[in-house]
Amino acid sequence: MKQGSRRRFVVxxxxxxxxxxxxxxxxxxxxxxxxxxxxxxxDTSMSGGVTAADTTxxxxxxxxxxxxxxxxxxxxxxxxxxxxxxxxxxxxxDYQCPTCDDWFKTQESSLIQNLVNTGRAKLVWRDFxxxxxxxxxxSEAAYAAGEEGKFWQFHDLLFQSQQIPNGGWASxxxxxxxxxxxxxxxxxxxxxxxxxxxxxxxxxxxxxxVQAGVTQTPTFFLIGSNGKMxxxxxxxxxxxxxxxxxxxxx
Amino acid sequence: MxxxxxxxxxxxxIPILVAYGIALLFFDQFLFFSPYFTFYVSHSGDMNxxxxxxxxxxxxxxxxxxxxxxxxxxxAGGGATKSGAIGIVAAxxxxxxxxxxxxxxxxxAGTVGGALGAAGIxxxxxxxxxxxxATLILFFTAYKLNKSNTCKVKAPTRNxxxxxxxxxx
Numbered sequence: 001m002k003q004g005s006r007r008r009f010v011v012x013x014x015x016x017x018x019x020x021x022x023x024x025x026x027x028x029x030x031x032x033x034x035x036x037x038x039x040x041x042x043d044t045s046m047s048g049g050v051t052a053a054d055t056t057x058x059x060x061x062x063x064x065x066x067x068x069x070x071x072x073x074x075x076x077x078x079x080x081x082x083x084x085x086x087x088x089x090x091x092x093x094d095y096q097c098p099t100c101d102d103w104f105k106t107q108e109s110s111l112i113q114n115l116v117n118t119g120r121a122k123l124v125w126r127d128f129x130x131x132x133x134x135x136x137x138x139s140e141a142a143y144a145a146g147e148e149g150k151f152w153q154f155h156d157l158l159f160q161s162q163q164i165p166n167g168g169w170a171s172x173x174x175x176x177x178x179x180x181x182x183x184x185x186x187x188x189x190x191x192x193x194x195x196x197x198x199x200x201x202x203x204x205x206x207x208x209x210v211q212a213g214v215t216q217t218p219t220f221f222l223i224g225s226n227g228k229m230x231x232x233x234x235x236x237x238x239x240x241x242x243x244x245x246x247x248x249x250x
Numbered sequence: 251m252x253x254x255x256x257x258x259x260x261x262x263x264i265p266i267l268v269a270y271g272i273a274l275l276f277f278d279q280f281l282f283f284s285p286y287f288t289f290y291v292s293h294s295g296d297m298n299x300x301x302x303x304x305x306x307x308x309x310x311x312x313x314x315x316x317x318x319x320x321x322x323x324x325x326a327g328g329g330a331t332k333s334g335a336i337g338i339v340a341a342x343x344x345x346x347x348x349x350x351x352x353x354x355x356x357x358x359a360g361t362v363g364g365a366l367g368a369a370g371i372x373x374x375x376x377x378x379x380x381x382x383x384a385t386l387i388l389f390f391t392a393y394k395l396n397k398s399n400t401c402k403v404k405a406p407t408r409n410x411x412x413x414x415x416x417x418x419x
Contacts (some may be wrong), residue, residue: 096374
């Protein structure tokens with residue numbers, strides 16, 4: 001091989017490798033997102049009467065089983081907004097996740113104002129705790145507050161209080177302080193918080209997220225009344241949600 | 251900067267710039283392809299965006315100059331080729347920084363627990379200092395490459411003076 005053609009060959013190989021690595025990474029993300037969407041849109045029939053117990057998902061369960069993922073996503077979780085809203089936005093998040101916090105602080109209020117308060121969509125929260133034990137404690141505390149009808153207030157307070165992940169801000173002692181700060185009935189809160197009764201819900205939420213193909217937090221599944229679904233992964237602007245809701249409702 | 255006056259290297263630089271830029275912006279959640287093509291910078295993402303753009307430009311410069319060093323300066327001696335090879339390695343390690351690409355993968359691995367998930371969380375939490383370190387490495391590499399590109403001519407002053415004396419005598 002002549003020196004000139006060899007040089008061109010080496011340059012070509014280097015460029016090709018760089019492009020392959022970059023596009024491969026992007027492709028991997030897109031493929032996993034598409035697979036998740038496909039596995040859920042294949043089974044979009046809306047079965048009625050699904051209870052909280054139905055959200056328990058075996059981690060080993062494959063998408064080829066008769067499991068109805070869409071129905072599972074829609075049931076047994078705290079919901080904000082009108083039950084008659086045509087679109088349900090299911091958020092998978094972790095109270096210690098900085099990206100979830102950023103989305104909460106920059107986008108959630110606009111989303112609630114423009115989509116939830118107008119009755120166009122309702123917002124559902126599901127835990128996808130992978131940052132550590134403090135994330136699970138935070139989820140338990142939010143559910144314990146929910147027993148006093150203050151789930152969403154505590155959810156907001158957790159994000160407003162977020163600091164470095166696993167830095168102790170969501171330790172059990174600090175969560176009790178947050179509950180006191182919110183003016184909850186502490187006897188009732190302590191019993192619920194320490195009972196361990198939310199463990200199965202938190203675990204089933206996590207398993208459901210894995211089943212749905214969550215690869216990052218926050219991940220949102222927007223489900224229309226016709227069963228069609230749009231997945232929004234990451235810290236995306238509220239305008240994207242408006243566009244997707246319009247598409248699902250239309 | 252002489253490298254980019256040559257159209258061939260300019261054409262080499264463009265795909266590197268575009269590929270690295272898109273990859274970094276995508277993995278840092280500034281660029282989204284699904285469900286719609288969206289470019290969005292959150293309020294807390296300004297610093298990250300600046301570092302991403304800086305890393306992209308520096309990586310392109312270092313990689314392109316390094317390729318030129320390796321391919322077209324072989325005649326200049328092993329030093330030039332060596333500095334070019336080091337530049338390519340530094341650009342790939344610092345500029346492309348595979349750790350960013352692995353964060354989502356590590357996070358998924360973290361769903362089943364383990365050290366990989368913890369590493370992903372740690373890298374994610376400290377990505378600005380990591381990027382600053384990568385920027386410094388790339389600046390240093392670019393400086394070294396520029397220095398190795400400079401022709402150094404050592405005039406044999408002593409021998410010349412001796413020869414002059416010999417000729418004069």
